[in-house]
Amino acid sequence: MKSVQESINKRALKAGIWYTICNFAIRGINFITTPFFTRLISKSDYGLYSNYASWLSLLTILTTLDLYTSVSRAKFDYEDNLDNYISSIQICGTFFYRYMLLSGYSISYYF
Numbered sequence: 001m002k003s004v005q006e007s008i009n010k011r012a013l014k015a016g017i018w019y020t021i022c023n024f025a026i027r028g029i030n031f032i033t034t035p036f037f038t039r040l041i042s043k044s045d046y047g048l049y050s051n052y053a054s055w056l057s058l059l060t061i062l063t064t065l066d067l068y069t070s071v072s073r074a075k076f077d078y079e080d081n082l083d084n085y086i087s088s089i090q091i092c093g094t095f096f097y098r099y100m101l102l103s104g105y106s107i108s109y110y111f
Helices: 002-040 043-064 067-077 082-110
Strands: none
Touching: 002 043, 043 082, 067 082
């Protein structure tokens, strides 16, 4: 029993290390490519791109309700019904997205 627990701990440690390495790699690539972007495009275009990226990340959280982050916890809470949980998240996210889309169109119609 103890060897099984040690094996699980080693796998969790290895997964955590790889997650950290990949996270730093993604951030590093963004940091390294920033000078290339600023050299290839003008300051105003880079400002527009940064503004767009900021709005995209904000609206992604708002329109999806950040529900996809709950899947990792749901693997433990709903082992038997994980497929039902994921489908309910997709349905909820889709309906909320459509609501936000339609309400945005209706608001823009009046303004």
